[in-house]
Amino acid sequence: MPGGGCPYLRGATAAQTNGQEGQSLRALGPAPVVELTGGVLARAVVDPAPAERLSAGPHVSRDAARHWPGYREGTRSVDGVIAQWISTHNVLNSYGDEHRELRAPIAAALTRRRVESMTPVIESIVQDVLDGLEGTGAEQNIDLVQSFALPIPHEVITRLLGVPAEYLPAFSAAVAGLFDTSAGAAELARSMGAVLALLDQLVASAREYPGDNLVGDLVRAADASECPLSDAELLDQLMLIIFAGTETTAQAIGTLLVHLLSYPDQLALVTSGQVPMEDALTESLRLRPPVASVPLRFAVRQFQDARSGEEFGEGEPILVHIAGADLNRERYEDPERFDVRRGGSRSLAFGYGPHVCPGAALAAREIVIAVTRFLERHPGARLALAPELLEQTPSFISNGYTSIAVELG
Ligand code: HEM
Known part of the structure; x- marks a missing residue:
């Protein structure tokens, strides 16, 4: 077996979900060593309590350039998906004061007030996408992912950033291109170039006239900072923000619909108003979180997690396995059951x-x-395939379905 006998983290396959893979690792202990793509060895934390402690503690960092010794010194090369996740310099991959500095304007731009002001915009985007489905025959299948779940967060992000009306079609098309899994490397590079060029223009005009949108907020905060x-x-x-806010939300829309359409009794509880849709969402996110795990964290120094007794060496990579932790039997009764009445239990x-x-x-x-x-x-909508036959995203990071065939009824 690769990695000197430790299990290789495959991600979702036809045979198992990410959550099930995480739970099967649990048999090896609360934080077994697993091999990730590219030969990276990491401690997979699959119990929710240590996962929370490690995510919260200052002795664990997300900044590879500072806290992963081989990577920092250039003696270990990392490629593929892990490199994409750890090599960019952004709020997700920063630590301590730098993280606080980068995060403050983003959090300030995503307040309740912004959510409230975006709500009519979201309503209108959803109506437009639904109008686009009109004319689909009752017996005809649509792919819920491409026709419904993805366009909504794409449009929402575009409006959130404050893209002016004249650039909207070009920007939306370019952002959609970043998520086109059938695109080749050249096409992806073209989409990336187009998005960056448009963002560049947005930032330049926001530097002159920062508007009431996310780019305006970030520019204002960046200009006011001691180190702009x-x-x-x-x-x-x-x-x-584009990457973090788009595919995740699309996966969550698709997965919640799969769960509700698979369990008519649960659907009835929601459509009759007995259980709020928010609780059904919380349960769906627990059962199949759109982010199964986020590469990668590192031990800032050698330490022992006092309660589990697990020891972590300085610089050791750590992978919090969200999907596995959210199926933990001690925290959730009958964890694989979709039960909208769990009352919004935390995950x-x-x-x-x-x-x-x-x-x-x-x-x-x-x-x-x-x-x-x-x-x-579409009250008569139904899945065209049994949920267990739907193709899952082949990843240990992104967690959901590649397509969801639905008859609108
Ligand atoms: C269902 C949808 C979403 C899910 C499941 C999700 C999940 C996550 C997770 C698991 C993390 C990493 C937390 C960690 O490492 O401890 C994260 C971070 C982040 N998300 Fe989301 N996310 C979603 C939607 C969004 C949206 C809509 C936005 C913005 C518009 C967004 C922006 C971010 C940013 C900026 C970070 C980095 C925060 C930091 O490092 O301080 N996400 N998200």
């Missing part, structure tokens, strides 16, 4: 500690509106 961010650093934060779906998702409230508003309006417009 350069345009390049601002672009890195904006790219992270790790939005992370924990200083890096906890600042877009959670916005995402929840988008998902609840999207799924509620879809079910109102």
